[in-house]
Amino acid sequence: MSEVTRRALRLLALLQSRTVWTGPELADELAVTVRTVRRDVDRLRELGYPVLTSAGHGGGYQLGAGQALPPLLLGPDEAVAVAVGLRLTASSGIDGLDEDALRALTSLDRILPPQVRSQISALTAAMQVLTGPSPSARPEVLMTLAGAVRDGVRVRVDHERADGYRAERRLEPYRILSFERRWYLFAWDLEREDWRTFRLDRMHAVHASTLTFARRETPDIEATVRGAVTHGPYPTGAVVRILCPLAQVAERIPGRTATLEADGPDACILRAGADDMQWVAMRLAVLGEPIEVIDPPELLDVIRGIGDWASAVGRSEDQQGER
Structure with a gap:
Protein backbone atom coordinates (compact mmCIF):
# COMPACT_ATOMS: atom_id res chain seq x y z
CA MET A 1 0.00 0.00 0.00
CA SER A 2 1.43 3.41 -0.99
CA GLU A 3 1.97 6.18 1.52
CA VAL A 4 -0.70 8.29 -0.19
CA THR A 5 -3.29 5.49 0.07
CA ARG A 6 -2.39 4.78 3.68
CA ARG A 7 -2.73 8.47 4.52
CA ALA A 8 -6.09 8.72 2.74
CA LEU A 9 -7.44 5.79 4.76
CA ARG A 10 -6.17 7.37 7.96
CA LEU A 11 -7.85 10.64 6.97
CA LEU A 12 -11.12 8.79 6.33
CA ALA A 13 -10.92 7.14 9.75
CA LEU A 14 -10.39 10.53 11.40
CA LEU A 15 -13.36 12.08 9.58
CA GLN A 16 -15.58 9.19 10.69
CA SER A 17 -14.50 9.51 14.30
CA ARG A 18 -15.61 13.12 14.87
CA THR A 19 -18.16 15.54 13.42
CA VAL A 20 -15.82 18.39 12.40
CA TRP A 21 -12.06 18.68 11.97
CA THR A 22 -10.12 21.81 11.10
CA GLY A 23 -7.41 21.69 8.48
CA PRO A 24 -4.59 22.29 11.00
CA GLU A 25 -5.95 19.58 13.32
CA LEU A 26 -5.93 17.02 10.51
CA ALA A 27 -2.47 18.14 9.42
CA ASP A 28 -1.14 17.59 12.95
CA GLU A 29 -2.75 14.11 13.18
CA LEU A 30 -1.34 13.08 9.79
CA ALA A 31 2.01 14.87 10.21
CA VAL A 32 1.59 16.69 6.88
CA THR A 33 0.87 20.22 5.71
CA VAL A 34 -2.58 21.77 5.42
CA ARG A 35 -2.10 21.84 1.66
CA THR A 36 -1.55 18.05 1.64
CA VAL A 37 -4.72 17.62 3.68
CA ARG A 38 -6.65 19.53 1.00
CA ARG A 39 -5.25 17.23 -1.72
CA ASP A 40 -6.15 14.11 0.28
CA VAL A 41 -9.67 15.43 0.83
CA ASP A 42 -10.01 15.88 -2.93
CA ARG A 43 -8.93 12.23 -3.41
CA LEU A 44 -11.65 11.06 -1.02
CA ARG A 45 -14.23 13.12 -2.91
CA GLU A 46 -13.14 11.49 -6.19
CA LEU A 47 -13.78 8.09 -4.55
CA GLY A 48 -17.34 9.10 -3.70
CA TYR A 49 -16.95 10.22 -0.08
CA PRO A 50 -18.98 13.43 0.51
CA VAL A 51 -16.42 15.50 2.44
CA LEU A 52 -17.99 18.89 3.19
CA THR A 53 -16.12 22.11 3.91
CA SER A 54 -17.47 24.92 6.09
CA ALA A 55 -15.81 28.28 6.67
CA GLY A 56 -15.72 30.60 9.68
CA HIS A 57 -15.54 29.95 13.41
CA GLY A 58 -16.23 26.28 14.19
CA GLY A 59 -15.85 25.33 10.54
CA GLY A 60 -13.66 22.73 8.92
CA TYR A 61 -14.03 19.34 7.23
CA GLN A 62 -16.80 16.83 7.88
CA LEU A 63 -18.34 13.77 6.24
CA GLY A 64 -21.77 14.45 4.82
CA ALA A 65 -24.61 12.29 3.55
CA GLY A 66 -24.18 11.29 -0.08
CA GLN A 67 -26.52 9.87 -2.70
CA ALA A 68 -24.88 6.44 -2.37
CA LEU A 69 -23.29 4.70 0.60
CA PRO A 70 -19.50 4.61 0.19
CA PRO A 71 -17.39 1.91 1.91
CA LEU A 72 -17.01 2.39 5.65
CA LEU A 73 -13.72 2.09 7.48
CA LEU A 74 -14.22 0.22 10.77
CA GLY A 75 -11.79 -0.33 13.59
CA ILE A 221 -38.06 -19.20 -5.48
CA GLU A 222 -40.30 -17.63 -2.85
CA ALA A 223 -43.41 -19.38 -4.17
CA THR A 224 -41.57 -22.71 -4.41
CA VAL A 225 -40.30 -22.49 -0.83
CA ARG A 226 -43.71 -21.50 0.48
CA GLY A 227 -45.24 -24.46 -1.33
CA ALA A 228 -42.60 -26.84 0.02
CA VAL A 229 -43.21 -25.65 3.57
CA THR A 230 -47.02 -25.75 3.45
CA HIS A 231 -47.59 -28.77 1.17
CA GLY A 232 -44.40 -30.80 0.93
CA PRO A 233 -44.17 -32.47 4.37
CA TYR A 234 -47.75 -33.78 4.33
CA PRO A 235 -49.20 -36.97 2.81
CA THR A 236 -52.28 -35.26 1.44
CA GLY A 237 -53.30 -31.83 0.24
CA ALA A 238 -56.33 -29.76 -0.60
CA VAL A 239 -57.19 -27.01 -3.07
CA VAL A 240 -60.18 -24.78 -2.25
CA ARG A 241 -61.65 -21.64 -3.80
CA ILE A 242 -62.65 -19.16 -1.10
CA LEU A 243 -65.33 -16.72 -2.22
CA CYS A 244 -63.72 -13.77 -0.50
CA PRO A 245 -61.01 -11.27 -1.59
CA LEU A 246 -57.42 -12.35 -1.02
CA ALA A 247 -56.61 -9.43 1.29
CA GLN A 248 -59.40 -10.37 3.72
CA VAL A 249 -58.36 -14.02 3.85
CA ALA A 250 -54.57 -13.59 3.99
CA GLU A 251 -54.57 -11.87 7.38
CA ARG A 252 -56.50 -14.82 8.90
CA ILE A 253 -54.45 -17.70 7.46
CA PRO A 254 -51.00 -18.35 9.01
CA GLY A 255 -48.33 -18.46 6.30
CA ARG A 256 -47.03 -21.87 7.38
CA THR A 257 -50.42 -23.58 7.08
CA ALA A 258 -51.38 -22.71 3.49
CA THR A 259 -50.60 -20.68 0.40
CA LEU A 260 -53.03 -18.23 -1.13
CA GLU A 261 -53.31 -16.65 -4.56
CA ALA A 262 -55.91 -14.28 -5.97
CA ASP A 263 -58.61 -15.69 -8.24
CA GLY A 264 -60.11 -12.48 -9.50
CA PRO A 265 -61.05 -9.53 -7.27
CA ASP A 266 -63.60 -11.41 -5.14
CA ALA A 267 -62.05 -14.85 -4.61
CA CYS A 268 -58.79 -16.64 -3.89
CA ILE A 269 -57.32 -20.14 -4.11
CA LEU A 270 -56.07 -21.86 -0.97
CA ARG A 271 -53.62 -24.77 -1.10
CA ALA A 272 -52.88 -26.62 2.12
CA GLY A 273 -51.22 -29.83 3.18
CA ALA A 274 -52.34 -31.97 6.09
CA ASP A 275 -52.09 -35.38 7.70
CA ASP A 276 -55.84 -35.78 7.16
CA MET A 277 -58.71 -33.84 5.61
CA GLN A 278 -60.39 -33.35 8.99
CA TRP A 279 -57.79 -30.72 9.89
CA VAL A 280 -58.34 -28.82 6.64
CA ALA A 281 -62.12 -28.91 7.08
CA MET A 282 -61.86 -27.56 10.63
CA ARG A 283 -59.55 -24.73 9.49
CA LEU A 284 -62.07 -23.77 6.78
CA ALA A 285 -64.93 -23.94 9.25
CA VAL A 286 -63.14 -21.52 11.57
CA LEU A 287 -62.58 -19.21 8.60
CA GLY A 288 -66.36 -19.10 8.10
CA GLU A 289 -66.37 -17.99 4.45
CA PRO A 290 -68.26 -19.59 1.52
CA ILE A 291 -66.01 -22.03 -0.36
CA GLU A 292 -65.89 -24.34 -3.38
CA VAL A 293 -63.90 -27.57 -3.04
CA ILE A 294 -61.63 -28.15 -6.04
CA ASP A 295 -59.60 -31.12 -4.79
CA PRO A 296 -59.85 -33.73 -3.38
CA PRO A 297 -63.56 -34.67 -3.60
CA GLU A 298 -63.29 -36.42 -0.22
CA LEU A 299 -62.88 -33.06 1.48
CA LEU A 300 -66.49 -32.20 0.62
CA ASP A 301 -67.67 -35.37 2.41
CA VAL A 302 -65.64 -34.42 5.50
CA ILE A 303 -67.17 -30.92 5.53
CA ARG A 304 -70.66 -32.36 5.18
CA GLY A 305 -69.90 -34.69 8.08
CA ILE A 306 -68.99 -31.71 10.26
CA GLY A 307 -72.24 -30.03 9.22
CA ASP A 308 -74.26 -33.14 10.15
CA TRP A 309 -72.51 -33.24 13.52
CA ALA A 310 -73.24 -29.54 14.12
CA SER A 311 -76.90 -30.06 13.19
CA ALA A 312 -77.17 -33.01 15.57
CA VAL A 313 -75.74 -30.92 18.41
CA GLY A 314 -78.39 -28.26 17.72
CA ARG A 315 -81.26 -30.73 17.79
CA SER A 316 -80.05 -32.18 21.08
CA GLU A 317 -80.05 -28.71 22.68
CA ASP A 318 -83.60 -28.07 21.35
CA GLN A 319 -84.83 -31.33 22.84
CA GLN A 320 -83.31 -30.50 26.22
CA GLY A 321 -85.04 -27.11 26.17
CA GLU A 322 -88.46 -28.72 25.63
CA ARG A 323 -88.17 -30.88 28.73
Missing part, protein backbone atom coordinates in the same frame (compact mmCIF):
# COMPACT_ATOMS: atom_id res chain seq x y z
CA PRO A 76 -11.62 -3.76 15.30
CA ASP A 77 -13.99 -2.80 18.14
CA GLU A 78 -16.44 -1.19 15.71
CA ALA A 79 -16.36 -4.27 13.47
CA VAL A 80 -17.13 -6.51 16.46
CA ALA A 81 -20.06 -4.30 17.49
CA VAL A 82 -21.52 -4.21 13.96
CA ALA A 83 -21.11 -7.96 13.40
CA VAL A 84 -22.68 -8.90 16.74
CA GLY A 85 -25.60 -6.59 16.02
CA LEU A 86 -26.07 -8.12 12.57
CA ARG A 87 -25.98 -11.67 13.97
CA LEU A 88 -28.60 -10.85 16.57
CA THR A 89 -30.78 -9.20 13.93
CA ALA A 90 -30.38 -12.15 11.56
CA SER A 91 -31.70 -14.51 14.24
CA SER A 92 -34.41 -12.22 15.60
CA GLY A 93 -37.20 -13.18 13.20
CA ILE A 94 -37.89 -9.50 12.38
CA ASP A 95 -39.72 -9.62 9.08
CA GLY A 96 -37.72 -8.06 6.26
CA LEU A 97 -34.60 -7.37 8.34
CA ASP A 98 -33.26 -10.86 9.00
CA GLU A 99 -32.30 -11.63 5.38
CA ASP A 100 -30.80 -8.16 4.83
CA ALA A 101 -28.80 -8.54 8.04
CA LEU A 102 -27.54 -11.93 6.91
CA ARG A 103 -26.35 -10.56 3.56
CA ALA A 104 -24.57 -7.66 5.25
CA LEU A 105 -23.00 -10.00 7.79
CA THR A 106 -21.77 -12.30 5.03
CA SER A 107 -20.09 -9.37 3.27
CA LEU A 108 -18.45 -8.24 6.51
CA ASP A 109 -17.40 -11.74 7.60
CA ARG A 110 -15.45 -12.23 4.38
CA ILE A 111 -12.91 -9.53 5.26
CA LEU A 112 -12.70 -9.86 9.05
CA PRO A 113 -9.28 -10.72 10.53
CA PRO A 114 -9.21 -14.09 12.38
CA GLN A 115 -8.79 -12.41 15.76
CA VAL A 116 -11.84 -10.19 15.25
CA ARG A 117 -13.87 -13.16 13.96
CA SER A 118 -13.05 -15.16 17.10
CA GLN A 119 -14.15 -12.24 19.30
CA ILE A 120 -17.48 -12.10 17.48
CA SER A 121 -18.02 -15.85 17.84
CA ALA A 122 -17.30 -15.69 21.58
CA LEU A 123 -19.71 -12.81 22.12
CA THR A 124 -22.59 -14.25 20.06
CA ALA A 125 -22.18 -17.63 21.78
CA ALA A 126 -22.91 -15.89 25.08
CA MET A 127 -25.97 -14.04 23.74
CA GLN A 128 -29.35 -15.23 22.55
CA VAL A 129 -32.48 -13.78 21.00
CA LEU A 130 -35.70 -15.36 22.23
CA THR A 131 -37.98 -15.79 19.23
CA GLY A 132 -40.46 -18.40 20.39
CA PRO A 133 -40.55 -22.20 20.29
CA SER A 134 -39.33 -22.64 16.69
CA PRO A 135 -35.93 -24.37 16.39
CA SER A 136 -33.16 -22.13 15.11
CA ALA A 137 -30.23 -22.72 12.77
CA ARG A 138 -26.73 -22.76 14.19
CA PRO A 139 -24.72 -19.62 13.28
CA GLU A 140 -21.93 -21.62 11.61
CA VAL A 141 -24.45 -23.40 9.37
CA LEU A 142 -26.13 -20.14 8.44
CA MET A 143 -22.86 -18.35 7.71
CA THR A 144 -21.30 -21.19 5.69
CA LEU A 145 -24.39 -21.49 3.50
CA ALA A 146 -24.67 -17.73 3.06
CA GLY A 147 -21.05 -17.60 1.93
CA ALA A 148 -21.60 -20.49 -0.49
CA VAL A 149 -24.64 -18.75 -2.00
CA ARG A 150 -22.62 -15.57 -2.39
CA ASP A 151 -19.62 -17.34 -3.97
CA GLY A 152 -21.69 -19.76 -6.10
CA VAL A 153 -19.94 -22.93 -4.84
CA ARG A 154 -21.29 -26.40 -4.12
CA VAL A 155 -21.83 -27.65 -0.57
CA ARG A 156 -22.09 -30.96 1.27
CA VAL A 157 -24.81 -30.99 3.92
CA ASP A 158 -25.35 -33.49 6.74
CA HIS A 159 -29.16 -33.28 6.74
CA GLU A 160 -31.80 -34.99 8.88
CA ARG A 161 -35.35 -35.40 7.58
CA ALA A 162 -38.48 -35.01 9.70
CA ASP A 163 -38.72 -38.82 10.06
CA GLY A 164 -35.18 -38.99 11.50
CA TYR A 165 -33.43 -40.33 8.39
CA ARG A 166 -30.00 -38.71 8.11
CA ALA A 167 -27.87 -38.52 4.98
CA GLU A 168 -25.32 -36.37 3.18
CA ARG A 169 -26.68 -34.22 0.37
CA ARG A 170 -24.62 -32.56 -2.36
CA LEU A 171 -26.23 -29.27 -3.31
CA GLU A 172 -25.89 -26.16 -5.42
CA PRO A 173 -27.19 -23.44 -3.06
CA TYR A 174 -29.17 -20.58 -4.61
CA ARG A 175 -30.86 -18.69 -1.83
CA ILE A 176 -31.47 -18.63 1.93
CA LEU A 177 -34.90 -17.46 3.08
CA SER A 178 -36.41 -16.69 6.46
CA PHE A 179 -40.03 -17.79 6.63
CA GLU A 180 -42.28 -17.93 9.70
CA ARG A 181 -39.28 -17.72 12.10
CA ARG A 182 -37.34 -20.52 10.37
CA TRP A 183 -34.46 -20.47 7.89
CA TYR A 184 -34.67 -22.45 4.63
CA LEU A 185 -32.21 -23.21 1.85
CA PHE A 186 -33.40 -23.36 -1.74
CA ALA A 187 -30.95 -25.50 -3.71
CA TRP A 188 -30.44 -27.84 -6.65
CA ASP A 189 -30.02 -31.42 -5.37
CA LEU A 190 -27.30 -33.08 -7.46
CA GLU A 191 -28.41 -36.65 -6.67
CA ARG A 192 -32.13 -36.09 -7.27
CA GLU A 193 -31.53 -33.62 -10.11
CA ASP A 194 -34.32 -31.37 -8.91
CA TRP A 195 -34.99 -28.29 -6.80
CA ARG A 196 -35.31 -28.93 -3.07
CA THR A 197 -36.01 -26.89 0.06
CA PHE A 198 -34.17 -27.69 3.30
CA ARG A 199 -34.70 -26.47 6.85
CA LEU A 200 -31.43 -25.20 8.28
CA ASP A 201 -32.24 -26.31 11.83
CA ARG A 202 -32.13 -29.92 10.53
CA MET A 203 -28.57 -29.54 9.23
CA HIS A 204 -25.88 -31.00 11.49
CA ALA A 205 -22.94 -29.76 9.41
CA VAL A 206 -22.23 -27.89 6.19
CA HIS A 207 -19.01 -28.02 4.16
CA ALA A 208 -18.47 -25.52 1.35
CA SER A 209 -16.31 -26.67 -1.56
CA THR A 210 -14.27 -24.63 -4.01
CA LEU A 211 -16.23 -26.02 -6.98
CA THR A 212 -18.26 -23.30 -8.68
CA PHE A 213 -21.39 -24.13 -10.65
CA ALA A 214 -23.14 -22.66 -13.69
CA ARG A 215 -26.36 -21.06 -12.52
CA ARG A 216 -29.56 -22.73 -13.70
CA GLU A 217 -32.83 -21.08 -14.59
CA THR A 218 -34.86 -21.07 -11.38
CA PRO A 219 -38.60 -21.17 -10.75
CA ASP A 220 -40.23 -18.54 -8.54
Whole structure:
Protein backbone atom coordinates (compact mmCIF):
# COMPACT_ATOMS: atom_id res chain seq x y z
CA MET A 1 0.00 0.00 0.00
CA SER A 2 1.43 3.41 -0.99
CA GLU A 3 1.97 6.18 1.52
CA VAL A 4 -0.70 8.29 -0.19
CA THR A 5 -3.29 5.49 0.07
CA ARG A 6 -2.39 4.78 3.68
CA ARG A 7 -2.73 8.47 4.52
CA ALA A 8 -6.09 8.72 2.74
CA LEU A 9 -7.44 5.79 4.76
CA ARG A 10 -6.17 7.37 7.96
CA LEU A 11 -7.85 10.64 6.97
CA LEU A 12 -11.12 8.79 6.33
CA ALA A 13 -10.92 7.14 9.75
CA LEU A 14 -10.39 10.53 11.40
CA LEU A 15 -13.36 12.08 9.58
CA GLN A 16 -15.58 9.19 10.69
CA SER A 17 -14.50 9.51 14.30
CA ARG A 18 -15.61 13.12 14.87
CA THR A 19 -18.16 15.54 13.42
CA VAL A 20 -15.82 18.39 12.40
CA TRP A 21 -12.06 18.68 11.97
CA THR A 22 -10.12 21.81 11.10
CA GLY A 23 -7.41 21.69 8.48
CA PRO A 24 -4.59 22.29 11.00
CA GLU A 25 -5.95 19.58 13.32
CA LEU A 26 -5.93 17.02 10.51
CA ALA A 27 -2.47 18.14 9.42
CA ASP A 28 -1.14 17.59 12.95
CA GLU A 29 -2.75 14.11 13.18
CA LEU A 30 -1.34 13.08 9.79
CA ALA A 31 2.01 14.87 10.21
CA VAL A 32 1.59 16.69 6.88
CA THR A 33 0.87 20.22 5.71
CA VAL A 34 -2.58 21.77 5.42
CA ARG A 35 -2.10 21.84 1.66
CA THR A 36 -1.55 18.05 1.64
CA VAL A 37 -4.72 17.62 3.68
CA ARG A 38 -6.65 19.53 1.00
CA ARG A 39 -5.25 17.23 -1.72
CA ASP A 40 -6.15 14.11 0.28
CA VAL A 41 -9.67 15.43 0.83
CA ASP A 42 -10.01 15.88 -2.93
CA ARG A 43 -8.93 12.23 -3.41
CA LEU A 44 -11.65 11.06 -1.02
CA ARG A 45 -14.23 13.12 -2.91
CA GLU A 46 -13.14 11.49 -6.19
CA LEU A 47 -13.78 8.09 -4.55
CA GLY A 48 -17.34 9.10 -3.70
CA TYR A 49 -16.95 10.22 -0.08
CA PRO A 50 -18.98 13.43 0.51
CA VAL A 51 -16.42 15.50 2.44
CA LEU A 52 -17.99 18.89 3.19
CA THR A 53 -16.12 22.11 3.91
CA SER A 54 -17.47 24.92 6.09
CA ALA A 55 -15.81 28.28 6.67
CA GLY A 56 -15.72 30.60 9.68
CA HIS A 57 -15.54 29.95 13.41
CA GLY A 58 -16.23 26.28 14.19
CA GLY A 59 -15.85 25.33 10.54
CA GLY A 60 -13.66 22.73 8.92
CA TYR A 61 -14.03 19.34 7.23
CA GLN A 62 -16.80 16.83 7.88
CA LEU A 63 -18.34 13.77 6.24
CA GLY A 64 -21.77 14.45 4.82
CA ALA A 65 -24.61 12.29 3.55
CA GLY A 66 -24.18 11.29 -0.08
CA GLN A 67 -26.52 9.87 -2.70
CA ALA A 68 -24.88 6.44 -2.37
CA LEU A 69 -23.29 4.70 0.60
CA PRO A 70 -19.50 4.61 0.19
CA PRO A 71 -17.39 1.91 1.91
CA LEU A 72 -17.01 2.39 5.65
CA LEU A 73 -13.72 2.09 7.48
CA LEU A 74 -14.22 0.22 10.77
CA GLY A 75 -11.79 -0.33 13.59
CA PRO A 76 -11.62 -3.76 15.30
CA ASP A 77 -13.99 -2.80 18.14
CA GLU A 78 -16.44 -1.19 15.71
CA ALA A 79 -16.36 -4.27 13.47
CA VAL A 80 -17.13 -6.51 16.46
CA ALA A 81 -20.06 -4.30 17.49
CA VAL A 82 -21.52 -4.21 13.96
CA ALA A 83 -21.11 -7.96 13.40
CA VAL A 84 -22.68 -8.90 16.74
CA GLY A 85 -25.60 -6.59 16.02
CA LEU A 86 -26.07 -8.12 12.57
CA ARG A 87 -25.98 -11.67 13.97
CA LEU A 88 -28.60 -10.85 16.57
CA THR A 89 -30.78 -9.20 13.93
CA ALA A 90 -30.38 -12.15 11.56
CA SER A 91 -31.70 -14.51 14.24
CA SER A 92 -34.41 -12.22 15.60
CA GLY A 93 -37.20 -13.18 13.20
CA ILE A 94 -37.89 -9.50 12.38
CA ASP A 95 -39.72 -9.62 9.08
CA GLY A 96 -37.72 -8.06 6.26
CA LEU A 97 -34.60 -7.37 8.34
CA ASP A 98 -33.26 -10.86 9.00
CA GLU A 99 -32.30 -11.63 5.38
CA ASP A 100 -30.80 -8.16 4.83
CA ALA A 101 -28.80 -8.54 8.04
CA LEU A 102 -27.54 -11.93 6.91
CA ARG A 103 -26.35 -10.56 3.56
CA ALA A 104 -24.57 -7.66 5.25
CA LEU A 105 -23.00 -10.00 7.79
CA THR A 106 -21.77 -12.30 5.03
CA SER A 107 -20.09 -9.37 3.27
CA LEU A 108 -18.45 -8.24 6.51
CA ASP A 109 -17.40 -11.74 7.60
CA ARG A 110 -15.45 -12.23 4.38
CA ILE A 111 -12.91 -9.53 5.26
CA LEU A 112 -12.70 -9.86 9.05
CA PRO A 113 -9.28 -10.72 10.53
CA PRO A 114 -9.21 -14.09 12.38
CA GLN A 115 -8.79 -12.41 15.76
CA VAL A 116 -11.84 -10.19 15.25
CA ARG A 117 -13.87 -13.16 13.96
CA SER A 118 -13.05 -15.16 17.10
CA GLN A 119 -14.15 -12.24 19.30
CA ILE A 120 -17.48 -12.10 17.48
CA SER A 121 -18.02 -15.85 17.84
CA ALA A 122 -17.30 -15.69 21.58
CA LEU A 123 -19.71 -12.81 22.12
CA THR A 124 -22.59 -14.25 20.06
CA ALA A 125 -22.18 -17.63 21.78
CA ALA A 126 -22.91 -15.89 25.08
CA MET A 127 -25.97 -14.04 23.74
CA GLN A 128 -29.35 -15.23 22.55
CA VAL A 129 -32.48 -13.78 21.00
CA LEU A 130 -35.70 -15.36 22.23
CA THR A 131 -37.98 -15.79 19.23
CA GLY A 132 -40.46 -18.40 20.39
CA PRO A 133 -40.55 -22.20 20.29
CA SER A 134 -39.33 -22.64 16.69
CA PRO A 135 -35.93 -24.37 16.39
CA SER A 136 -33.16 -22.13 15.11
CA ALA A 137 -30.23 -22.72 12.77
CA ARG A 138 -26.73 -22.76 14.19
CA PRO A 139 -24.72 -19.62 13.28
CA GLU A 140 -21.93 -21.62 11.61
CA VAL A 141 -24.45 -23.40 9.37
CA LEU A 142 -26.13 -20.14 8.44
CA MET A 143 -22.86 -18.35 7.71
CA THR A 144 -21.30 -21.19 5.69
CA LEU A 145 -24.39 -21.49 3.50
CA ALA A 146 -24.67 -17.73 3.06
CA GLY A 147 -21.05 -17.60 1.93
CA ALA A 148 -21.60 -20.49 -0.49
CA VAL A 149 -24.64 -18.75 -2.00
CA ARG A 150 -22.62 -15.57 -2.39
CA ASP A 151 -19.62 -17.34 -3.97
CA GLY A 152 -21.69 -19.76 -6.10
CA VAL A 153 -19.94 -22.93 -4.84
CA ARG A 154 -21.29 -26.40 -4.12
CA VAL A 155 -21.83 -27.65 -0.57
CA ARG A 156 -22.09 -30.96 1.27
CA VAL A 157 -24.81 -30.99 3.92
CA ASP A 158 -25.35 -33.49 6.74
CA HIS A 159 -29.16 -33.28 6.74
CA GLU A 160 -31.80 -34.99 8.88
CA ARG A 161 -35.35 -35.40 7.58
CA ALA A 162 -38.48 -35.01 9.70
CA ASP A 163 -38.72 -38.82 10.06
CA GLY A 164 -35.18 -38.99 11.50
CA TYR A 165 -33.43 -40.33 8.39
CA ARG A 166 -30.00 -38.71 8.11
CA ALA A 167 -27.87 -38.52 4.98
CA GLU A 168 -25.32 -36.37 3.18
CA ARG A 169 -26.68 -34.22 0.37
CA ARG A 170 -24.62 -32.56 -2.36
CA LEU A 171 -26.23 -29.27 -3.31
CA GLU A 172 -25.89 -26.16 -5.42
CA PRO A 173 -27.19 -23.44 -3.06
CA TYR A 174 -29.17 -20.58 -4.61
CA ARG A 175 -30.86 -18.69 -1.83
CA ILE A 176 -31.47 -18.63 1.93
CA LEU A 177 -34.90 -17.46 3.08
CA SER A 178 -36.41 -16.69 6.46
CA PHE A 179 -40.03 -17.79 6.63
CA GLU A 180 -42.28 -17.93 9.70
CA ARG A 181 -39.28 -17.72 12.10
CA ARG A 182 -37.34 -20.52 10.37
CA TRP A 183 -34.46 -20.47 7.89
CA TYR A 184 -34.67 -22.45 4.63
CA LEU A 185 -32.21 -23.21 1.85
CA PHE A 186 -33.40 -23.36 -1.74
CA ALA A 187 -30.95 -25.50 -3.71
CA TRP A 188 -30.44 -27.84 -6.65
CA ASP A 189 -30.02 -31.42 -5.37
CA LEU A 190 -27.30 -33.08 -7.46
CA GLU A 191 -28.41 -36.65 -6.67
CA ARG A 192 -32.13 -36.09 -7.27
CA GLU A 193 -31.53 -33.62 -10.11
CA ASP A 194 -34.32 -31.37 -8.91
CA TRP A 195 -34.99 -28.29 -6.80
CA ARG A 196 -35.31 -28.93 -3.07
CA THR A 197 -36.01 -26.89 0.06
CA PHE A 198 -34.17 -27.69 3.30
CA ARG A 199 -34.70 -26.47 6.85
CA LEU A 200 -31.43 -25.20 8.28
CA ASP A 201 -32.24 -26.31 11.83
CA ARG A 202 -32.13 -29.92 10.53
CA MET A 203 -28.57 -29.54 9.23
CA HIS A 204 -25.88 -31.00 11.49
CA ALA A 205 -22.94 -29.76 9.41
CA VAL A 206 -22.23 -27.89 6.19
CA HIS A 207 -19.01 -28.02 4.16
CA ALA A 208 -18.47 -25.52 1.35
CA SER A 209 -16.31 -26.67 -1.56
CA THR A 210 -14.27 -24.63 -4.01
CA LEU A 211 -16.23 -26.02 -6.98
CA THR A 212 -18.26 -23.30 -8.68
CA PHE A 213 -21.39 -24.13 -10.65
CA ALA A 214 -23.14 -22.66 -13.69
CA ARG A 215 -26.36 -21.06 -12.52
CA ARG A 216 -29.56 -22.73 -13.70
CA GLU A 217 -32.83 -21.08 -14.59
CA THR A 218 -34.86 -21.07 -11.38
CA PRO A 219 -38.60 -21.17 -10.75
CA ASP A 220 -40.23 -18.54 -8.54
CA ILE A 221 -38.06 -19.20 -5.48
CA GLU A 222 -40.30 -17.63 -2.85
CA ALA A 223 -43.41 -19.38 -4.17
CA THR A 224 -41.57 -22.71 -4.41
CA VAL A 225 -40.30 -22.49 -0.83
CA ARG A 226 -43.71 -21.50 0.48
CA GLY A 227 -45.24 -24.46 -1.33
CA ALA A 228 -42.60 -26.84 0.02
CA VAL A 229 -43.21 -25.65 3.57
CA THR A 230 -47.02 -25.75 3.45
CA HIS A 231 -47.59 -28.77 1.17
CA GLY A 232 -44.40 -30.80 0.93
CA PRO A 233 -44.17 -32.47 4.37
CA TYR A 234 -47.75 -33.78 4.33
CA PRO A 235 -49.20 -36.97 2.81
CA THR A 236 -52.28 -35.26 1.44
CA GLY A 237 -53.30 -31.83 0.24
CA ALA A 238 -56.33 -29.76 -0.60
CA VAL A 239 -57.19 -27.01 -3.07
CA VAL A 240 -60.18 -24.78 -2.25
CA ARG A 241 -61.65 -21.64 -3.80
CA ILE A 242 -62.65 -19.16 -1.10
CA LEU A 243 -65.33 -16.72 -2.22
CA CYS A 244 -63.72 -13.77 -0.50
CA PRO A 245 -61.01 -11.27 -1.59
CA LEU A 246 -57.42 -12.35 -1.02
CA ALA A 247 -56.61 -9.43 1.29
CA GLN A 248 -59.40 -10.37 3.72
CA VAL A 249 -58.36 -14.02 3.85
CA ALA A 250 -54.57 -13.59 3.99
CA GLU A 251 -54.57 -11.87 7.38
CA ARG A 252 -56.50 -14.82 8.90
CA ILE A 253 -54.45 -17.70 7.46
CA PRO A 254 -51.00 -18.35 9.01
CA GLY A 255 -48.33 -18.46 6.30
CA ARG A 256 -47.03 -21.87 7.38
CA THR A 257 -50.42 -23.58 7.08
CA ALA A 258 -51.38 -22.71 3.49
CA THR A 259 -50.60 -20.68 0.40
CA LEU A 260 -53.03 -18.23 -1.13
CA GLU A 261 -53.31 -16.65 -4.56
CA ALA A 262 -55.91 -14.28 -5.97
CA ASP A 263 -58.61 -15.69 -8.24
CA GLY A 264 -60.11 -12.48 -9.50
CA PRO A 265 -61.05 -9.53 -7.27
CA ASP A 266 -63.60 -11.41 -5.14
CA ALA A 267 -62.05 -14.85 -4.61
CA CYS A 268 -58.79 -16.64 -3.89
CA ILE A 269 -57.32 -20.14 -4.11
CA LEU A 270 -56.07 -21.86 -0.97
CA ARG A 271 -53.62 -24.77 -1.10
CA ALA A 272 -52.88 -26.62 2.12
CA GLY A 273 -51.22 -29.83 3.18
CA ALA A 274 -52.34 -31.97 6.09
CA ASP A 275 -52.09 -35.38 7.70
CA ASP A 276 -55.84 -35.78 7.16
CA MET A 277 -58.71 -33.84 5.61
CA GLN A 278 -60.39 -33.35 8.99
CA TRP A 279 -57.79 -30.72 9.89
CA VAL A 280 -58.34 -28.82 6.64
CA ALA A 281 -62.12 -28.91 7.08
CA MET A 282 -61.86 -27.56 10.63
CA ARG A 283 -59.55 -24.73 9.49
CA LEU A 284 -62.07 -23.77 6.78
CA ALA A 285 -64.93 -23.94 9.25
CA VAL A 286 -63.14 -21.52 11.57
CA LEU A 287 -62.58 -19.21 8.60
CA GLY A 288 -66.36 -19.10 8.10
CA GLU A 289 -66.37 -17.99 4.45
CA PRO A 290 -68.26 -19.59 1.52
CA ILE A 291 -66.01 -22.03 -0.36
CA GLU A 292 -65.89 -24.34 -3.38
CA VAL A 293 -63.90 -27.57 -3.04
CA ILE A 294 -61.63 -28.15 -6.04
CA ASP A 295 -59.60 -31.12 -4.79
CA PRO A 296 -59.85 -33.73 -3.38
CA PRO A 297 -63.56 -34.67 -3.60
CA GLU A 298 -63.29 -36.42 -0.22
CA LEU A 299 -62.88 -33.06 1.48
CA LEU A 300 -66.49 -32.20 0.62
CA ASP A 301 -67.67 -35.37 2.41
CA VAL A 302 -65.64 -34.42 5.50
CA ILE A 303 -67.17 -30.92 5.53
CA ARG A 304 -70.66 -32.36 5.18
CA GLY A 305 -69.90 -34.69 8.08
CA ILE A 306 -68.99 -31.71 10.26
CA GLY A 307 -72.24 -30.03 9.22
CA ASP A 308 -74.26 -33.14 10.15
CA TRP A 309 -72.51 -33.24 13.52
CA ALA A 310 -73.24 -29.54 14.12
CA SER A 311 -76.90 -30.06 13.19
CA ALA A 312 -77.17 -33.01 15.57
CA VAL A 313 -75.74 -30.92 18.41
CA GLY A 314 -78.39 -28.26 17.72
CA ARG A 315 -81.26 -30.73 17.79
CA SER A 316 -80.05 -32.18 21.08
CA GLU A 317 -80.05 -28.71 22.68
CA ASP A 318 -83.60 -28.07 21.35
CA GLN A 319 -84.83 -31.33 22.84
CA GLN A 320 -83.31 -30.50 26.22
CA GLY A 321 -85.04 -27.11 26.17
CA GLU A 322 -88.46 -28.72 25.63
CA ARG A 323 -88.17 -30.88 28.73
